[in-house]
Amino acid sequence: MANSRFEYVKQFERENFLLPDTYIVIRVDGKGFHKFSEKYEFEKPNDERALKVMNQAALKMMESFPDITVTYGDSDEYSFLLQKKCNLFERREMKLVSTFASHMSVYYMYAWNKEFPQKPLDPSRLPTFDARAVQYPTFRHVRDYFSWRQVDCHINNLYNTTFWNLVIRGGLTGKEAENRLIGTVSSDKNEILFKEFGINYNNEPEIYKKGTVMVRDYVSSREEQELSERQLQRLEKQRRKANISTLHVDIIKDDFWNERPWLE
Template sequence: MANSKFEYVKDFEQPDALLPNTWIVVRIDGRGFHKLSDHYAFVKPNDRRALDLMNAAAVAVMKDLPDLCIAYGVSDEYSFVFHPTCQLFERRNAKLVTTIVSTFTAYYIHLWSTYFPSKPLQPPYLPSFDGRAVIYPSARILRDYMSWRQVDCHINNLYNTTFWTMVQQGDMSNTDAEQELKGTVSADKNEILFKRFGINYNNEEEIYKKGSVLYRQYELQQPSQEHEVGDEDESSISEPKQSRSQQDKLKKLRRKAQVVVDHVDIIRDEFWQRRPWILSGKPGKLPAADSNDTQATQ
């Protein structure tokens, strides 16, 4: 760009690079989704079409941005995770957040008709999302963040399942159902579902209870007996900075890897032990065939 007397305005731009060697989580949330879900008559308490649409848009983001190592979604929110070694956009906050939000929104709108063919989008009820970036200093804290979101998924889904069952099957008003559930714990809600309506919450679909976790699939590796899950962040941070050719090679390998959607427990160590490449940031070998415990994406 040619120099001009007006170029001084660039001096007003503020640097916004996120701290190096930290995990970056870009979390997006739907804006005004209560009104949107009511307008397009989403099924309560869970609309599988809406969740599948969220997952499809998230998969598209993962494929578009190979720097992402894992993502987790529930309801109208999604958390996208960059490894501490990520140098995308020089780790600039605004660039990372706006890229995730805009790419996700674009795919969400593009794929809408696939999941809601009889309900075309109409202004002013158009989907939009906001986002923010948060950095976490260790793999253990990142895992605690992911665990927090999955626990929140369970708590909210149990409440919503009980609430809407009382309203839809028990002919209660929203206000009466809300009052009865005030102060109840999980055991109380499970008892209401089972004794009044014959519903065993444990039999509900895993996507509703556990949310959706996205990751790239490589050949299954067995972790070392002497290596604790959660230590990977320390080793990866101490590694020398990768050259551009090394980064490009890893990106090509990640682009070739299959992005899968799972509905599993990410709180216990087992999930991370079976997929050590997520925390290490080192892609493994591409599998010869799909793993039996994952759902392949198109």
């Protein structure tokens, strides 16, 4: 009821507006996905179909929010980069993180039901996500952020690949495999995989080693902020219709970014 005597409680509501002219990265993480993967018996060390579900959910995010220019993910995590001039939800932090977390959860469940019809989701263990928003002042920071996530992907995948081969094919218990890997570096893990299991890690699928990057093939203009509201609406339609490429490539080196200067 408008103008009721109870309306004073709105004074307690506070909004946190993210800074203008900064890059926003929203990272969405699966909540309790270790138990979720056990419940639905994910293949180890990597479940290709489960990764497909994550990627389909992330693609739906990009299709739904044209302000997303590029996204990167592996395992149960995805990071979404919003264009610098983005004014989605007036840059309200709580609105952004709650919307991204809830949409990712819904899109994941939808993709899951299509990919795993023989494994219906149990209400006691549903896939849910949380999210955080981080601001970066320069594109160099943005690139370093995505480099950090891809390095993390490589480190985790090499460890998991070695760990699960020691358990599944080597007959070790989880604790024994963990103890075996304490203090090892990348070269040690590569040697274990090759000498004991005949696995050349370099030949493992790129999606496991490098994760997944999706990029919107849309060439933006630095003059966009000076356009009228109607012109901006047309540009948003162009972004929404732009082709989205799904890649499993190195995003640490310059090539990926140099080929797409419009991302800056």
